[in-house]
Amino acid sequence: MEVYRGVAITDGVNRNNQLMPLDTIIRAYRDSWDDFIPMNLGHDRTKPIGYSAMTGIYMEPGRAYLTNSVSIVETREEHRELRKMIAAYDDRVFCKERRAEIDALAESLGGALSDGAGVAPVGQAVAIEDKGIVERVFPELAEMMEDGLIDARELEPVYAKSSNGERGALVPGVYRKGGYLLFAHRFFRRSLSIRNTTNEEFFNAFEKIRNDGTVDMRLAIDMDMIGLSGTESLEAELQYIRGPRFDDDLSRIPEGVTCHENEHYDNIFSNLLSTQFYWHIQDGIRTFECEELCDRENIVRDGGETRLWGCRYVHSMIDPGTGSPSHLDGAIRIYDDGQIIERIDPKTDISKYGKNSEYIKLWRIDNAFPVSVWKELISAFYRDNGLIGEYFGGVDEKFEQIKREREEAGKKRPDRSESVKLAEGDGARIYFKYTDRFDMPPGDDVEVDNKNSFISADGEEVGILEADAVALLECLKDRGLGLRVPDIPVVEFEDTVVNFPMLRCGSLCVADAVISAVGGLCRAWMKEGNDRLISFGITVNSGDKACRVSFAGHVNDLAGLLDAVPKLAGTEIEEWVDAVYRENNRFKKGEDRPDKFRMIHGDEVRFDRAML
Numbered sequence: 001m002e003v004y005r006g007v008a009i010t011d012g013v014n015r016n017n018q019l020m021p022l023d024t025i026i027r028a029y030r031d032s033w034d035d036f037i038p039m040n041l042g043h044d045r046t047k048p049i050g051y052s053a054m055t056g057i058y059m060e061p062g063r064a065y066l067t068n069s070v071s072i073v074e075t076r077e078e079h080r081e082l083r084k085m086i087a088a089y090d091d092r093v094f095c096k097e098r099r100a101e102i103d104a105l106a107e108s109l110g111g112a113l114s115d116g117a118g119v120a121p122v123g124q125a126v127a128i129e130d131k132g133i134v135e136r137v138f139p140e141l142a143e144m145m146e147d148g149l150i151d152a153r154e155l156e157p158v159y160a161k162s163s164n165g166e167r168g169a170l171v172p173g174v175y176r177k178g179g180y181l182l183f184a185h186r187f188f189r190r191s192l193s194i195r196n197t198t199n200e201e202f203f204n205a206f207e208k209i210r211n212d213g214t215v216d217m218r219l220a221i222d223m224d225m226i227g228l229s230g231t232e233s234l235e236a237e238l239q240y241i242r243g244p245r246f247d248d249d250l251s252r253i254p255e256g257v258t259c260h261e262n263e264h265y266d267n268i269f270s271n272l273l274s275t276q277f278y279w280h281i282q283d284g285i286r287t288f289e290c291e292e293l294c295d296r297e298n299i300v301r302d303g304g305e306t307r308l309w310g311c312r313y314v315h316s317m318i319d320p321g322t323g324s325p326s327h328l329d330g331a332i333r334i335y336d337d338g339q340i341i342e343r344i345d346p347k348t349d350i351s352k353y354g355k356n357s358e359y360i361k362l363w364r365i366d367n368a369f370p371v372s373v374w375k376e377l378i379s380a381f382y383r384d385n386g387l388i389g390e391y392f393g394g395v396d397e398k399f400e401q402i403k404r405e406r407e408e409a410g411k412k413r414p415d416r417s418e419s420v421k422l423a424e425g426d427g428a429r430i431y432f433k434y435t436d437r438f439d440m441p442p443g444d445d446v447e448v449d450n451k452n453s454f455i456s457a458d459g460e461e462v463g464i465l466e467a468d469a470v471a472l473l474e475c476l477k478d479r480g481l482g483l484r485v486p487d488i489p490v491v492e493f494e495d496t497v498v499n500f501p502m503l504r505c506g507s508l509c510v511a512d513a514v515i516s517a518v519g520g521l522c523r524a525w526m527k528e529g530n531d532r533l534i535s536f537g538i539t540v541n542s543g544d545k546a547c548r549v550s551f552a553g554h555v556n557d558l559a560g561l562l563d564a565v566p567k568l569a570g571t572e573i574e575e576w577v578d579a580v581y582r583e584n585n586r587f588k589k590g591e592d593r594p595d596k597f598r599m600i601h602g603d604e605v606r607f608d609r610a611m612l
Contacts, residue, residue: 056433060590127227149218172203181227427587
């Protein structure tokens, strides 16, 4: 098992121009701190590779980071265990935690359910999967369909509610009918699998033309899945999708077939072998066809006995008078073993192969509409396929910016052999972490949870207590707090850095006393003009878990910070952490210096020490 440290999310503006404030990040972390979350390649739940766990929230002036650990399986046995873990996770998330709502949905559907009904593993809503269930509940929908598509304006889109109760973001591909939810065809989902999220980018683009009464828009819905109205929610992948800007003059694109091969390293993410583009004249009308070819089965039928290849396909016609699109549709072409071998043969490109495949149309737009919409719909429909932008010669300005930022970050990468330093005015580095509840020893108000150690000459790890830490413990005793100094070696480093031990506190009032004592030492060092760095931390029980907060910084900065923040007693610790972060933001922006992972040691922030 390979284990890595990383960042799940920050409170900065992400690539999709979204921002998640610290209090929201804390709530998300609180709900999942002790959970293992399956990790998939490219957000594709058909490709599990390991699991991740949220490890804490690191804060510097101007930025907060939700950190995580990522475990990647390596052996077949580890992969088997991962499958078991995913099965248990799915059962809990989709079934056990939603049991009351599932039962309510099943009771409402009553006799419409067949013996083969089961819970649908989708995150957008509580839903049941059952062959033909939508037609049994709403038989009129079948009569409204033409070529498997329904007028999209007959479907009521669903929007999430914002924090102020107003209409929020679109829940993509979900529609309300009566007391139920209908879903866009499952082939809109990544790898054409019901287990994956639907294509958010496509539906956001598709909905833009809903109010244009001159355009006909039709859509395929999933006739085998129905949800309970009121349970809808957004699924955020937070993956940046490349979307280049194309040239609006479609007439300049030459006729003929162009094939863009996918680079090998990317196949493991997208399953794409290539994408073929075909411009030609049909019945006097300039016509465009585009099909991607995959090299992995992605459609399962007959209980797994039949496995097929589904490839996304687009067809469009251009109005010869205006040069603008007058028709655009998207579909899935489905091939069996023999057909896909013939289809990927270079001798049978898109212009020669014809229509020798099963064909499932997913959406269609007719009548004149702007080239900008044409571009956006095609690009979004082919989510995760960068060959579309490559073909059209588009330049993704945001992606180019990402590459420039990575190059700059590489140039500024610090020398790992150098010691970590913070100067006065740099502010504090703070780490907030949930952990298991603890029991205090009888008669103690404070317990030393020391992590400082060094490796002795014979290779043994020896726990140590820094000499200056003894002064802090004696100060706490003088304040009437019960504690015991651990019987371990005391080391005097004789430099200007002190790592105080983590202290477990029996109550919030005790935690306030510890913070006050640390602040007093900081002010004493300030008075003496000491240019000193310190780290310290507290752990206190909160409800069914414990909260650990550690600090590292210059004594002058910490003294001002600790004096400015409110008392812990009488405050929710999460609110207190948010207040500390806002106060710490008064210092100059940290810009990830020092590197966060050089400051985080296990479950606290402290300074590296060198023993000579």
